[in-house]
Amino acid sequence: MATRTVELELKPRVMLGEVRAMGPGKADLLELIEETGSISAAAKRMKMSYRRAWTLVEAMNGAFKTPLVEASTGGAGGGGARVSEAGKEVLALYRRMQAELEMVARQYLAGFQQRL
Amino acid sequence: MATRTVELELKPRVMLGEVRAMGPGKADLLELIEETGSISAAAKRMKMSYRRAWTLVEAMNGAFKTPLVEASTGGAGGGGARVSEAGKEVLALYRRMQAELEMVARQYLAGFQQRL
DNA sequence: TATCGTTATATCCGGCAGGACATAACGGCA
DNA sequence: TGCCGTTATGTCCTGCCGGATATAACGATA
Numbered sequence: 001m002a003t004r005t006v007e008l009e010l011k012p013r014v015m016l017g018e019v020r021a022m023g024p025g026k027a028d029l030l031e032l033i034e035e036t037g038s039i040s041a042a043a044k045r046m047k048m049s050y051r052r053a054w055t056l057v058e059a060m061n062g063a064f065k066t067p068l069v070e071a072s073t074g075g076a077g078g079g080g081a082r083v084s085e086a087g088k089e090v091l092a093l094y095r096r097m098q099a100e101l102e103m104v105a106r107q108y109l110a111g112f113q114q115r116l
Numbered sequence: 117m118a119t120r121t122v123e124l125e126l127k128p129r130v131m132l133g134e135v136r137a138m139g140p141g142k143a144d145l146l147e148l149i150e151e152t153g154s155i156s157a158a159a160k161r162m163k164m165s166y167r168r169a170w171t172l173v174e175a176m177n178g179a180f181k182t183p184l185v186e187a188s189t190g191g192a193g194g195g196g197a198r199v200s201e202a203g204k205e206v207l208a209l210y211r212r213m214q215a216e217l218e219m220v221a222r223q224y225l226a227g228f229q230q231r232l
Numbered sequence: 233t234a235t236c237g238t239t240a241t242a243t244c245c246g247g248c249a250g251g252a253c254a255t256a257a258c259g260g261c262a
Numbered sequence: 263t264g265c266c267g268t269t270a271t272g273t274c275c276t277g278c279c280g281g282a283t284a285t286a287a288c289g290a291t292a
Contacts, residue, residue: 004133008213010126012221014228017120021232040268049251054270064231071269074259078267090231097124097224104220105128108213112130115180115206116137156238165281170240187239190289194237 006113008105012098021063022094026056030091033057033069034083057081064090122229124221128214137179138210142172146207149173149185150199173197180206 014022032042043053061067068087073079083091130138141162148158159169177183184203189195199207 005131006137007131009129009131010217013125014232015121015123015125016232021122022228038268050269051252051271052250055250058270066231072259073257073269074267076260076267078260079258079269080267081269086231090228093224093227097221100220101126101217104216105213108209111209112138112206115182115202116130116132154238166239167241167282168280171280174240188289189239189287190236191238192290194290195239195288196237197239 004116006109006116008102008109008112010101010105012094012101014094016063019059019063021060022090024098026060027091027094027098029053029056030060030068030083030087033081034088034091037080037082039069039071039081060087120232122225122232124218124225124228126217126221128210128217130210132179135175135179137176138206140214142176143207143210143214145169145172146176146184146199146203149197150204150207153196153198155185155187155197176203 011024013020013024020026028046029042032045033039036042036045039053039057040050043050046053057069057071061069064086066084066086068084068090069081070084071079071081127140129136129140136142145158145162148161149155152158152161155169155173156166159166162169173185173187177185180202182200182202184200184206185197186200187195187197
């Protein structure tokens with residue numbers, strides 16, 4: 001039978017009161033900024049507007065004690081952005097949590113699957 | 117220090133392709149329908165429009181092999197709705213998963229907290 | 233057969249998240 | 263000192279989710 005894909009979508013978000021400090025989108029963005037050294041390049045890869053990427057970065061930096069992304073304007077290449085040590089640590093922590101959550105969820109997949 | 121509340125928000129969704137078969141909102145609704153025996157009463161308790169509640173029910177019933185909610189119109193009291201056996205089982209499964217996921221997440225809370 | 237409360241739908245609207253543009257500002261470097 | 267690519271913002275627009283509202287259908291019971 002043509003079984004449509006059944007999957008568990010968990011998008012853990014770290015909330016600081018009402019504001020979303022970290023989530024799947026921000027994590028991906030963080031990763032790409034680290035990789036490209038630029039917010040705009042990272043945005044392009046994620047096919048999101050620079051506007052939005054910048055907004056996400058601001059939200060992260062505003063929420064955490066230490067900025068996760070340090071950006072600079074002008075200069076060689078026009079500027080750029082780098083992920084701070086704190087940023088790398090937070091990203092790693094989030095990824096680990098994500099992986100563990102997915103492992104747990106996977107164990108329930110079959111249970112749902114047979115009813116869908 | 118006035119520490120704003122830091123929490124992990126995980127809203128696991130069971131996806132059947134693109135459609136959301138089960139999620140936190142639907143689970144709550146299901147629970148309230150079971151409790152009240154009525155979609156509209158459940159909707160009221162959740163402070164959501166009957167329109168939306170009904171839409172959610174339809175989505176669930178459409179996604180699962182066996183309808184999770186069985187509704188009837190007319191008759192004594194105008195009609196009503198009950199949660200099927202399948203519905204109760206799916207709900208229980210979802211709740212168990214949710215609880216386990218929350219336990220895992222909780223272990224990461226402190227890690228984020230100290231950086232927020 | 234008239235009543236009543238709930239299910240079942242359609243239609244109209246408002247809020248808001250996010251994309252598309254448009255511009256500054258910035259600071260190495262040729 | 264002009265060029266360039268990136269960061270930093272503001273503004274407009276649109277799609278969509280969900281609320282509000284309005285009926286119709288329904289069927290046990292008095």
